[in-house]
Amino acid sequence: MPWIISLVMFVCVVPTAVLLFAMGFPKEPGKKKLIFGVRDNPKFHEGDAAKKVKDIVSSCRKSALIITIIVCLISVILLILPVSGGTMLAWMLLVFVMFVIAVPFGKGNTELKNLKKELGITKSGVVYTDLTNTNTVHALKLPWIILPNAIALAGTVFAILADLGMIRIVDNIAIGKNGLTALSLSFCSLAVMFVPLAMMMDNTRNMVISRDSSINANYNRAKKKTWADLMIAMSWVNALFLISYSILCMFVNNEAVIVGGILVYTVLLMLIAVIGFVNQKSIEKRYERDTELELQDDDDNWILGMFYYNPNDTRLNVEKRFGFGSTINIAHPAGKVIMALTVLLLIGTIGYLVYLVATGQLDKVQMNALN
Secondary structure, eight states, X not given: OTHHHHHHHHHHHHHHHHHHHHHHSOSOGGGSSEETTEEOOGGGGSHHHHHHHHHHHHHHHHHHHHHHHHHHHHHHHHHHSOOOHHHHHHHHHHHHHHGGGHHHHHHHHHHHHHHHHHTTOXXXXXXXXXXXXXXXXXXXXXXXXXXXXXXXXXXXXXXXXXXXXXXXSSSSOTTOTTHHHHHHHHHHHHHHHHHHHHHHHHTSOOOOOOSOHHHHHHHHHHHHHHHHHXXXXXXXXXXXXXXXXXXXXXXXXXXXXXXXHHHHHHHHHHHHHHHHHHHHHHHHXXXXXXXXXXXXXXXXXXXXXXXXXXXXOOOSEEEOSSSSSEEEBTTSHHHHHHHHXXXXXXXXXXXXXXXXXXXXXXXXXXXXXXX
């Protein structure tokens, strides 16, 4: 049932595209602290400026909506088409194209910064430090994130030993030679990322939204708990599927069962992400009235509202202005290395896909995957 592969991609791409649109282009941005990554300002809601802001928001939101609709329509078309090397390449490229939605976000960010200059809005506000809660508010309980990923690692070791014949439960493993190893390593690769990502989000510097330290503590604890719960839930789903799949594939080599299980796995991960996004939105709404401080304007440190570059900030990671979670400070030494590796990985991935198409090997890779 190769069509299930397209269904898995569909389940990944469409919800992600919709979430990106919902997070970056809200219906009423004037009620948010940030508009396209630019801090809201009272002057944005006065006279001609209010109309300009409304036009900028409307134009960029319309462009983003068109991109989202196009991505969803292409996804539907690819879901209907027979699975082949060409359709799989199209799915892979669509994953990159999906993030073109960042273009109208960056456009809105640039136009709002230009409007600030026109209005004579200069850097203002204060740097407010909540000494009571400095580096003390955390929500991640390490055992809960380490345990499922340790189980995933143990499951991977078990699969490798079973493939090598060092552990024998059945005379002949149904999935075939090295099948268990390949399957378990694909799950384990995610497990390797979950722990550092969870720790990075939990160690994001606490945000200050109020002069009341208790409000700041509760706000940051609530946000970090949302991130922690998301990563823990994904880790348990990943570990349980790795173990159950390894055992199942020792006895069964049925394409419908294997790929159908991957579909369920993908749906669960996407559902967890959606729940995390909804919870994050509810937290922002709950503490909306407590945001009383006029914080220092640091918009110029955000390139297009998405990439943070501040040599004077010692933090490696900061909360994103577009998307969910945290991002790196590119000016930080470690941030420069991470960014360079990320760019090389993207270029390498696209280059490899182009190579497979140019040499006609993509169909062979696709056939091997289906078999």
